[in-house]
Amino acid sequence: MKKVILSLVLLCSSIFAGQINVAVAANVSYAINDLVAEFNKTHPNTQVQINLGSSGKFVAQIKNGAPFNIFMSADMKFPQALFEENFAITKPVIYAQGSLAMLSSKELDFSKGINLVKENSISKIAVANPKTAPYGTAAMEAIKNAGLEEVTKDKFVYAESISQAVTYATTAADIGFVAKSSMYDEKMAKYKENVNWVSVDSKLYTPIDQGIVILKNAVDNKEVKAFYDFILSDKAKEIFVKYGYLVK
Missing domain, CATH: 3.40.190.10 (Periplasmic binding protein-like II)
Incomplete structure (x- = not known):
């Protein structure tokens, strides 16, 4: 019976485990490991695949079908353009300000x-x-x-x-x-x-408002929404401040 229960637990874990694919502006590379580690404390079965690069190049990739679920841009202009062109399902929200x-x-x-x-x-x-x-x-x-x-x-x-x-x-x-x-x-x-x-x-220079959006291939994806909410949380803000960002 114990073996059956254990098997069911493992099966359930595998069902709910998943991977989310996040395009992250290169300037966040120094903070992202701490952010993912903190997120995984409450979502241990979610694998967060981080892709680092320039925001402009990510926009081109997203428009060409790159399988990203979330875009963490180095500004607000790029995610706003994606939202206006229906590549994003959420309006850009500032997650941090860079300097x-x-x-x-x-x-x-x-x-x-x-x-x-x-x-x-x-x-x-x-x-x-x-x-x-x-x-x-x-x-x-x-x-x-x-x-x-x-x-x-x-x-x-x-x-x-x-x-x-x-x-x-x-x-x-x-x-x-x-x-x-x-x-x-x-x-x-x-x-x-x-x-x-x-x-x-x-x-x-103009303050660097950095924006985040959920992309259209992540509609109704609870794990993606959970990571998105975490990036906007007080806990994430503490980590951003630790790495020299300003937060609102």
Whole structure:
């Protein structure tokens, strides 16, 4: 009898176990493992498949039939477009607000703020592609508002995503514009604030509202809805704050 009961339990577990497929903006890569781990405390049988990349590229993939259930964008524009074109079944909701930082593997005089990029010693500036990565758009907006477009126009090295911009900033470039959240990853602990990195003045760019939507292939999917609700929960907000985001 015990074996029969055990078999039934295992069968039920397999029936309710499932996988959800989440497209996640690259800047969230540093926080996503903690988020999934926290979610799995209450949903241990749900496998969360995380796909990291640039928001713009995800939009193209979703429109071409990529099997994502949830899209966590680096801005509100991309998920809003998906909602308006009926690729998403929920209106975009802000799950976190991101901010910019400047990073270098070198010890630089970060007291100069963004004006540091016009120095002759800075010949290569890493930035995420502003056409597909919202953090890249924000970086270029900051450059423009600081009046530094002309002196920096030949210095940019473009990365495919904001996570790749971190790599470029510490290898192929002298400095780079990155998501501030990246600086809270344990792998980045060797880079010290005001020595290797500094926050970019938030007055120079539009706050980066990051939006989440449920996609149309997840209609009535309870596991997808559970993860969506979790990302908007107070517990998730605590994790986002831990990684340098602002939350509303």
